[in-house]
Amino acid sequence: QVQLVQSGAEVKKPGASVKVSCEASGYTFTDYYMHWVRQAPGQGLEWMGIINPTGGSTNYAQKFQGRVTMTRDTSTSTVYMVLSSLRSEDTAVYYCAAGMDVWGQGTTVTVSS
Amino acid sequence: EIVLTQSPDFQSVTPKEKVTITCRASQTIGSSLHWYQQKPDQSPKLLIKYASQSFSGVPSRFSGSGSGTDFTLTINSLEAEDAATYYCHQSSSLPRTFGQGTKLEIK
Numbered sequence: 018q019v020q021l022v023q024s025g026a027e028v029k030k031p032g033a034s035v036k037v038s039c040e041a042s043g044y045t046f047t048d049y050y051m052h053w054v055r056q057a058p059g060q061g062l063e064w065m066g067i068i069n070p071t072g073g074s075t076n077y078a079q080k081f082q083g084r085v086t087m088t089r090d091t092s093t094s095t096v097y098m099v100l101s102s103l104r105s106e107d108t109a110v111y112y113c114a115a116g117m118d119v120w121g122q123g124t125t126v127t128v129s130s
Numbered sequence: 131e132i133v134l135t136q137s138p139d140f141q142s143v144t145p146k147e148k149v150t151i152t153c154r155a156s157q158t159i160g161s162s163l164h165w166y167q168q169k170p171d172q173s174p175k176l177l178i179k180y181a182s183q184s185f186s187g188v189p190s191r192f193s194g195s196g197s198g199t200d201f202t203l204t205i206n207s208l209e210a211e212d213a214a215t216y217y218c219h220q221s222s223s224l225p226r227t228f229g230q231g232t233k234l235e236i237k
Contacts, residue, residue: 062217064226078225120173
């Protein structure tokens, strides 16, 4: 079955970067664009961007332009999301979602000094 | 950016009741509207895609309708396990956006 497994929780200091991975299985990796969505504590869902696993092209929400980078490794069916210049407001659960149909389990990122 | 506005924000309902959640888009989006269910400490799960298509494995009591700017998620004969927050989401244009969510409490 389609499954997305994300990397474990992270604690980072303000100004640092975080890299979250999302390994896909159970389907052809290049069949679905991968989205990243985050959810701050007690808040709603916020779309961050999308990557085409075939060619690696990306489109980021304007809010994250310049701070987010999404990449993929087709040899391991894994996508990565790097968020830099972290601030406390980036504390959230980060999700990957294949075609927005199936979601990973989420990765908690805590930004604290 | 397309803004999605859900109503209500919160609803307290009894089992077996029929529930209707609405989602209004700030501009026409055809049928590019999807519904998700999120239970506490879980990832969102897709219920309905393209306004009215049930996703695989979703109970038949969940249905969706609408097109253009106005959409509805209906839950017939509510069950206790349906306590969750429900989100609408549009795929008509980038950036993708979500509604603010509707929290369903079961009495």
